[in-house]
Amino acid sequence: MNKVLVMGGAGYIGSILTRMLVERGYETTVFDRLLFGSEPLADLERSPNFRLIRGDLRDVAEVSAAVEGQDAVVLLAALVGEPACNRDPRETVDVNWLGTKTVIDACRYYHVPRLLFASTDSCYGIQEGILYEDSPLNPISLYAELKRDVENELLAAGGNGFSPTILRLATVYGLSPRMRFDLIINILTMHAVLHNKIRIFGGKQWRPLVHVADVARGFLAVLEADPERVKGQVFNIGSNEQNYQIGVLGELVRSYLPGVEVETIDQPPDLRDYHVNFDKAGRVLGFRVDYTVGDAVGEIETALRSGAIQDPTGPRFRNA
Ligand SMILES: NC(=O)c1ccc[n+]([C@@H]2O[C@H](COP(=O)([O-])OP(=O)(O)OC[C@H]3O[C@@H](n4cnc5c(N)ncnc54)[C@H](O)[C@@H]3O)[C@@H](O)[C@H]2O)c1
Numbered sequence: 001m002n003k004v005l006v007m008g009g010a011g012y013i014g015s016i017l018t019r020m021l022v023e024r025g026y027e028t029t030v031f032d033r034l035l036f037g038s039e040p041l042a043d044l045e046r047s048p049n050f051r052l053i054r055g056d057l058r059d060v061a062e063v064s065a066a067v068e069g070q071d072a073v074v075l076l077a078a079l080v081g082e083p084a085c086n087r088d089p090r091e092t093v094d095v096n097w098l099g100t101k102t103v104i105d106a107c108r109y110y111h112v113p114r115l116l117f118a119s120t121d122s123c124y125g126i127q128e129g130i131l132y133e134d135s136p137l138n139p140i141s142l143y144a145e146l147k148r149d150v151e152n153e154l155l156a157a158g159g160n161g162f163s164p165t166i167l168r169l170a171t172v173y174g175l176s177p178r179m180r181f182d183l184i185i186n187i188l189t190m191h192a193v194l195h196n197k198i199r200i201f202g203g204k205q206w207r208p209l210v211h212v213a214d215v216a217r218g219f220l221a222v223l224e225a226d227p228e229r230v231k232g233q234v235f236n237i238g239s240n241e242q243n244y245q246i247g248v249l250g251e252l253v254r255s256y257l258p259g260v261e262v263e264t265i266d267q268p269p270d271l272r273d274y275h276v277n278f279d280k281a282g283r284v285l286g287f288r289v290d291y292t293v294g295d296a297v298g299e300i301e302t303a304l305r306s307g308a309i310q311d312p313t314g315p316r317f318r319n320a
Helices: 014-023 039-044 060-067 082-087 089-109 142-157 184-195 212-223 246-256 279-285 293-305
Strands: 003-007 027-032 050-054 072-075 114-120 126-131 163-169 171-173 197-201 206-211 233-237 243-245 261-265 273-276
Touching: 003 014, 003 060, 014 027, 014 039, 014 212, 027 060, 039 050, 060 089, 072 089, 072 212, 082 089, 082 142, 089 114, 089 142, 114 142, 114 212, 142 163, 163 212, 171 184, 171 212, 184 197, 184 206, 184 246, 184 293, 197 246, 206 212, 206 273, 206 293, 212 233, 212 279, 233 279, 243 246, 246 261, 246 293
Parallel strands: 003 027, 003 072, 027 050, 072 114, 114 163, 126 273, 163 233, 171 206, 197 261
Antiparallel strands: 206 243
16 A cells, blocks of 8 residues: 545544655545635645645546545544534535445545544544444534434445444644634643633533544554554543543643643533543554643643744634
8 A cells, every 4th residue: 555645634623634644655645625724734745755746526527536536534524613513514415424435435436545534533522431433423513413324424425345444533733834713722822821710610520532633543554554453443542540520630731831820711612522432443553642731731722822823813714
């Protein structure tokens, strides 16, 4: 396997994963609508094994041309997060359901053996107890409902040489060339650095977290695994130790940025509550996370204080 197509490769996770693939010598093509620009990949332009296609999942001809001849497709492209998906539900269905199904069909038609799909632990919704890959799903947003629907579609489409794998990601944090300041640890760190004050909405709900570089390593681990071990499989990507209750996150960030004022408001606007087990990826793929929240707080603080990131409250750092 040599040729990898990363759909959504200019995004928060994709711009890290694409770099890892290029560095490892994969013939790497990014297909992306470039909603947040192409700067996150600018330094790769001269790499001989990197190619960028500006394209849209909703355009069958563009998808078909990009998919043909690939050895693997990593599907990250989507409207991402509940607020972005609620803004225009029709567009969300067009991209996250119909566009995604086009990719699945194109992979099957052109005999692309492997498709890795970025799903989310948000599919678990609100549930008690520890949740495993085979626990029931309970999505409570359009974003998560469509992820669940695509998961079902993919699991049914497998076979006859087509091997889909689903990676259900914890909430991601950390520094990326396409930075997002609409993810909880990233927002808290930004507010701590800019205002010396953070606000936490909510208390006891569980939310698993994972560093963006570990997520990219998770995709690599699946790509490089024996296909027989991963085909038709779902993997939670994260770590048991990084399941946190929202109410402790303020203190957690303060432990790395002492002196920050923490205000807790026990009226969560976001009701998701899921405590996830991540043993399967360790057992089957040998996957373990390398990074902690403290690593992310440090790298984001440095990027903000050094001026490497300007205007972090600007719209290009948020999905909605
Ligand atoms: N970041 C997280 O916390 C998280 C958690 C769970 C799952 N995920 C999933 O991981 C994937 C990547 O998320 P991210 O955080 O990197 O988001 P992102 O918004 O930074 O990246 C998405 C990329 O997809 C592209 N895109 C959007 N619509 C497109 C279209 N119609 N055609 C082609 N490209 C299009 C965008 O231009 C962008 O570069 C998504 O599928 C997301 O649902 C992310």
